Amino acid sequence: MGRSWRRRNKNRHKNKNAEENGEDSRRKKKTPSNGNNPYTMVEYGNFRMESFYAYQGIHDFAVEKEVDDDGNVVSYKFVSCTSAEQKEQERQRWMEAMKGTLPASFRIGSDVDVHLRQRLEHELNEMVGQKMEIEIEPRGGDFGNRESKAEIKLIAPAQKIQFVPHSYQLSLDRQTIRRNPKLESFHNWLKVQTEAGFITRQETVSMIPPVVLNPEPHHMILDMAAAPGSKTSQLLEIVNFPSKAGDHEPTGFVVANDSDHKRAYMLTHQIRRINSPAIFVTSCDARHFPILKESQDGEAGTVSEGIFDRVLADVPCSGDGTSRKNPGVWKSWSALNGYSLHSLQLAIALRGAQCTKVGGYLCYSTCSMNPIENEAVVAALLRASEGSLELVERRSELPGLVARPGLSTWKNLAHERSNRQIKDNNKKNSAKMQARRKEWEQKEMTDCQDNMTGVESSLARNAQDDIELENHEDFISIRTKFEPKSLEDMEELKRMVESSGMIEYKTFDDVPSKMRKRVVASCFPPTPEEVSSFHLDRCMRIMPQDMNTGGFFVALLKKVAPFNAKARARFIALQEQLEAVEDDGEEEGEPDLKRVKLDSESKSIEAGEDGKEAGAAGIDMVHGYLKRDFLIEKDGTKSTTVGKDDFVPVSDDIFIPLKEYYGIDEESFKEGQFATRAASDKKVLYFLTKAIKKQLIDRKFQEKVTVIASGLKAFVRNSKDCEATYRVSQEGIHLVAPHMSKRKIVAGIDDFETCLKSGTVEIKNFTEEFQKQVRALSMGSFVVSLQGYEDDYIKKLVLVMWRCRSDAVKFLVTQAEVDGMRSKMRAIKETSAGSIASGGDASI
Numbered sequence: 001m002g003r004s005w006r007r008r009n010k011n012r013h014k015n016k017n018a019e020e021n022g023e024d025s026r027r028k029k030k031t032p033s034n035g036n037n038p039y040t041m042v043e044y045g046n047f048r049m050e051s052f053y054a055y056q057g058i059h060d061f062a063v064e065k066e067v068d069d070d071g072n073v074v075s076y077k078f079v080s081c082t083s084a085e086q087k088e089q090e091r092q093r094w095m096e097a098m099k100g101t102l103p104a105s106f107r108i109g110s111d112v113d114v115h116l117r118q119r120l121e122h123e124l125n126e127m128v129g130q131k132m133e134i135e136i137e138p139r140g141g142d143f144g145n146r147e148s149k150a151e152i153k154l155i156a157p158a159q160k161i162q163f164v165p166h167s168y169q170l171s172l173d174r175q176t177i178r179r180n181p182k183l184e185s186f187h188n189w190l191k192v193q194t195e196a197g198f199i200t201r202q203e204t205v206s207m208i209p210p211v212v213l214n215p216e217p218h219h220m221i222l223d224m225a226a227a228p229g230s231k232t233s234q235l236l237e238i239v240n241f242p243s244k245a246g247d248h249e250p251t252g253f254v255v256a257n258d259s260d261h262k263r264a265y266m267l268t269h270q271i272r273r274i275n276s277p278a279i280f281v282t283s284c285d286a287r288h289f290p291i292l293k294e295s296q297d298g299e300a301g302t303v304s305e306g307i308f309d310r311v312l313a314d315v316p317c318s319g320d321g322t323s324r325k326n327p328g329v330w331k332s333w334s335a336l337n338g339y340s341l342h343s344l345q346l347a348i349a350l351r352g353a354q355c356t357k358v359g360g361y362l363c364y365s366t367c368s369m370n371p372i373e374n375e376a377v378v379a380a381l382l383r384a385s386e387g388s389l390e391l392v393e394r395r396s397e398l399p400g401l402v403a404r405p406g407l408s409t410w411k412n413l414a415h416e417r418s419n420r421q422i423k424d425n426n427k428k429n430s431a432k433m434q435a436r437r438k439e440w441e442q443k444e445m446t447d448c449q450d451n452m453t454g455v456e457s458s459l460a461r462n463a464q465d466d467i468e469l470e471n472h473e474d475f476i477s478i479r480t481k482f483e484p485k486s487l488e489d490m491e492e493l494k495r496m497v498e499s500s501g502m503i504e505y506k507t508f509d510d511v512p513s514k515m516r517k518r519v520v521a522s523c524f525p526p527t528p529e530e531v532s533s534f535h536l537d538r539c540m541r542i543m544p545q546d547m548n549t550g551g552f553f554v555a556l557l558k559k560v561a562p563f564n565a566k567a568r569a570r571f572i573a574l575q576e577q578l579e580a581v582e583d584d585g586e587e588e589g590e591p592d593l594k595r596v597k598l599d600s601e602s603k604s605i606e607a608g609e610d611g612k613e614a615g616a617a618g619i620d621m622v623h624g625y626l627k628r629d630f631l632i633e634k635d636g637t638k639s640t641t642v643g644k645d646d647f648v649p650v651s652d653d654i655f656i657p658l659k660e661y662y663g664i665d666e667e668s669f670k671e672g673q674f675a676t677r678a679a680s681d682k683k684v685l686y687f688l689t690k691a692i693k694k695q696l697i698d699r700k701f702q703e704k705v706t707v708i709a710s711g712l713k714a715f716v717r718n719s720k721d722c723e724a725t726y727r728v729s730q731e732g733i734h735l736v737a738p739h740m741s742k743r744k745i746v747a748g749i750d751d752f753e754t755c756l757k758s759g760t761v762e763i764k765n766f767t768e769e770f771q772k773q774v775r776a777l778s779m780g781s782f783v784v785s786l787q788g789y790e791d792d793y794i795k796k797l798v799l800v801m802w803r804c805r806s807d808a809v810k811f812l813v814t815q816a817e818v819d820g821m822r823s824k825m826r827a828i829k830e831t832s833a834g835s836i837a838s839g840g841d842a843s844i
């Protein structure tokens, strides 16, 4: 209440000031201009951003596509725009796409049963596969589009994304889907299937990195900056499959890391629907992610190569490709954002390359279009690797993906002041600045009056609070419309860029010392010799206008050889250099990168004297990594809850009674597959996969990172007074059941369906064989699997039941899981694969 009062009061002051200045305060209210759209105040344009990209030459090429009747891209080519008109058309296309709403898209999980998937695809096609008339609401706020009305379009809402299996892009944004009455049943369907975990809503461009990485089920994968986890989910669905027939658990896994532990917890929640044990969630600074060695045979005291088959570095970025989803980008864009992130991005990419095994792949991606965050990082990585890394061409293997080549050169353009300095300066010079700004903007407004309504002109004139200005002779506000006379006239573009306060540095020598912690040497484009060996054109630039998506950048690198001594030295030098820059780089007005600070104390203790190997077998100690207690809360205090909760084997006093009661095999216990969290009260026992146990836990990986989550709940302590202390948990039952030899029943389809009935079910409702087996059990949990699917951990047709004290049973499963189970059963029954004996129970 206090806060809202303060806000109201603040606004009252603002309005009062505006009135005193002779302005109409009502103009500043966020009133809908077209009567029904509350979001019309967002300005879809930014002089600085538009002039920056125009001067970088991003409008110099266009894409020509050949599309079939269904809208699928058959072929496409890049063409140079040879005239100012062509470039202007290309710029208009880019702006239109950048301003438009973002089409919604989703995937049917690759781990969803094939019959169920067919059924879902059929339902989808029935609902939205055919063309229909849909009213599309306008997106307000565009300078030239204030009065736009809803339009009616004839569209087939769902279109297959050719390059991602079982995925769809809708021709509609989420708001239209939510609000249009014609799409109500489709919207409900989306909600139900998402809830059941069969579909995942994910942006089209976000699906590209996992597809480009092309992992296999047995792979070890590292996702270095993983939260909130959409790409992690996609990768996890692939490793959650058996690598070969007869596997009872996944042999590959994904380590999903994020430096922000709250976001790492969020990710854990996000991936829960996949119900996979093949995940290990950690929280550490990816720049210092521990390097797990391939083997111990390497030269003593040297950094050996990593173990991961696939590494994803989807790094924090300025996100200027996300303007369709985050219109705030238009207001917050600054050339400094890219520079502020470059060092962090490069440091993460370098570490990613070290973690990749020889023959493995590293994917670097951002949702930014800025070459400083993209090609400059990739070029620096290639330079340091001395030929161990090579860019891979993947376009041709991804049908329908329209991705432009990476740039081989670019311009370095930066504001020489931080945003905070600009604001401070504005305050200091406020009277003088305001007079000059008004004068300049008056001129600008008159120049572009043809395109602007009176409301817009006055909004632009009156908007004072959030306009950032340079103390520059010819300053320009971000709200001034960017209207170059000719995109061929580089001199004019340069003047425009400079008029918005950016300065061009041709070489690193031109960068003044005060800017060198931001504009670092690696921001500069490669030399002509490097250009011919780097093949930066293999990077993929996804422009919003080409596939009606957000903007995105992806580079795939293969580690073709171990790093030689020179490369190792270059990596270390560069990492140290970047760290020094980052340490100095904390400045007021920097974007909040949510960085986790290095615990410098732990770093110096852990690293050997000469910076070489000093610690636990199998873990590189050359670069300081973070100890488990490194996490710093926002208020500067160390987290007390995170960082001390490793997985430890279940102790004998717990295991032996469990073993007796459920007939658990000794082997799984000896292998440490059943574990508890060290800091817990042992209420939950987890099941870990053999691969995670061997590759991570046994290598003492937990000592070097904060472990957030792994495994699946295998047993949960009983609250009821019962013979066994623990009951089986539905979460991990598909993996635990193969290790059980007692309290396990295989049921025919009729009995299985009876088990799914709500509430307690009297035993007399089952077949005789089933009745006999259940009545033989004492009160407590037991497991029922569907005949024919006993060992299929993907289909997961297995239920945890409770044998009641009375002559009845009931399921111990959530309603969402029961609904999902019923959908699977329907799909099985509808297909020829439903060859399950009806009614024929058989116990093991």
Ligand SMILES: C[S@@+](CC[C@H](N)C(=O)[O-])C[C@H]1O[C@@H](n2cnc3c(N)ncnc32)[C@H](O)[C@@H]1O
Pocket: 206, 224, 225, 226, 227, 228, 229, 230, 231, 232, 257, 258, 259, 260, 263, 284, 285, 286, 287, 314, 315, 316, 317, 593, 594, 595, 596
């Ligand atoms: C672009 S987002 C990742 C999106 C994610 N890959 C997905 O698909 O859902 C970048 C993430 O990097 C994390 N991050 C920022 N700095 C980091 C660092 N030094 N180490 C690890 N993660 C970092 C942020 O917390 C953020 O969650």
